[in-house]
Amino acid sequence: MKIARREFCWLVLSGLLSFFSACSSSIGLKLISKKKIRRFVFCTDLHAVEQWRVPEALSAAARQINEENPEFVICGGDLISEGLSVVSDIADRRWSVFRKFQAELKSDFFAVPGNHDLSKASDAKNLDETSFQFAARREFLANTSSEKSFQILEYGNLVIVMLDSLKVLREPVLHQGLENFYRGHISSSQLEWLEVELQRFSSRTEFIVVSHIPFVSNYYQEAYPQGQLSPTQYVENYQKVLDLFSDKKLIAVLQGHTHVNEIIRDGGISFITSGAICGDWWCGEKEGSGEGFLVVELEEGVIRVQFKEYDWHTYRNC
Numbered sequence: 001m002k003i004a005r006r007e008f009c010w011l012v013l014s015g016l017l018s019f020f021s022a023c024s025s026s027i028g029l030k031l032i033s034k035k036k037i038r039r040f041v042f043c044t045d046l047h048a049v050e051q052w053r054v055p056e057a058l059s060a061a062a063r064q065i066n067e068e069n070p071e072f073v074i075c076g077g078d079l080i081s082e083g084l085s086v087v088s089d090i091a092d093r094r095w096s097v098f099r100k101f102q103a104e105l106k107s108d109f110f111a112v113p114g115n116h117d118l119s120k121a122s123d124a125k126n127l128d129e130t131s132f133q134f135a136a137r138r139e140f141l142a143n144t145s146s147e148k149s150f151q152i153l154e155y156g157n158l159v160i161v162m163l164d165s166l167k168v169l170r171e172p173v174l175h176q177g178l179e180n181f182y183r184g185h186i187s188s189s190q191l192e193w194l195e196v197e198l199q200r201f202s203s204r205t206e207f208i209v210v211s212h213i214p215f216v217s218n219y220y221q222e223a224y225p226q227g228q229l230s231p232t233q234y235v236e237n238y239q240k241v242l243d244l245f246s247d248k249k250l251i252a253v254l255q256g257h258t259h260v261n262e263i264i265r266d267g268g269i270s271f272i273t274s275g276a277i278c279g280d281w282w283c284g285e286k287e288g289s290g291e292g293f294l295v296v297e298l299e300e301g302v303i304r305v306q307f308k309e310y311d312w313h314t315y316r317n318c
């Protein structure tokens with residue numbers, strides 16, 4: 001289901017109201033008993049560049065995100081544009097534009113890497129596989145002040161699992177006429193880490209997974225009806241992640257990459273792709289999704305999202 005441009009209605013995606021025992025004294029259950037509503041922003045696909053007045057656009061986006069007064073801001077990646085293919089000093093300047101956006105936010109900011117964030121990866125091609133994969137993310141980690149490209153964020157009864165959905169390739173693979181240097185994939189070391197981490201949480205804990213590359217999306221099937229899906233268009237082993245949540249309360253997967261709003265509900269999980277901060281690569285709206293971000297509310301297993309466009313129009317001659 002695509003959300004029409006300028007449509008601001010709230011979408012109720014999950015109706016799992018849970019009852020609880022009021023006699024518990026744990027902090028987590030006290031939060032539930034007060035019907036704590038978690039409210040945060042999910043923004044994705046900034047594609048920071050210097051031209052087309054993009055720094056100004058990102059300031060406008062940051063202002064509007066601040067006006068929402070979110071508890072925190074989660075970002076779905078592609079913080080800069082074409083980090084893999086531009087020369088180092090251009091990538092550096094794009095990271096600088098991104099850092100200014102981040103500095104203008106008044107809430108804590110956390111991001112997963114996108115395929116465009118792998119700047120200077122080609123400099124590390126001669127390293128062994130583990131070192132190469134790490135080096136490809138070094139710029140992302142440095143510019144987001146992150147220690148790892150995947151992590152768990154805990155907010156009382158809500159746990160947000162931030163995944164790194166990229167496997168970086170040394171040599172490009174051709175698909176649909178494009179050279180691709182990555183594929184959507186959750187590494188085995190990440191799956192092992194997640195399996196151990198999930199054991200810490202009770203069956204009452206509510207989870208949201210964040211991934212740049214979609215787990216589930218209909219967008220590319222619509223865009224390329226005759227073609228086979230490319231491994232750049234979805235996470236090829238996403239089911240292994242979902243299997244780890246089989247006895248957990250996974251509410252939603254928040255996704256980026258397509259720049260188009262979409263919601264698919266499958267197996268009790270809402271797969272929510274957000275339109276991009278950059279819209280259609282700073283060319284305006286893409287298939288009805290303009291330049292904007294999602295406001296997300298979660299209340300007792302019920303998730304509501306609202307796509308909000310910030311005040312901008314394109315200065316790119318497309």
Ligand SMILES: [Fe+2]
Binds near residue numbers: 078114116258
């Ligand atoms: Fe993107």
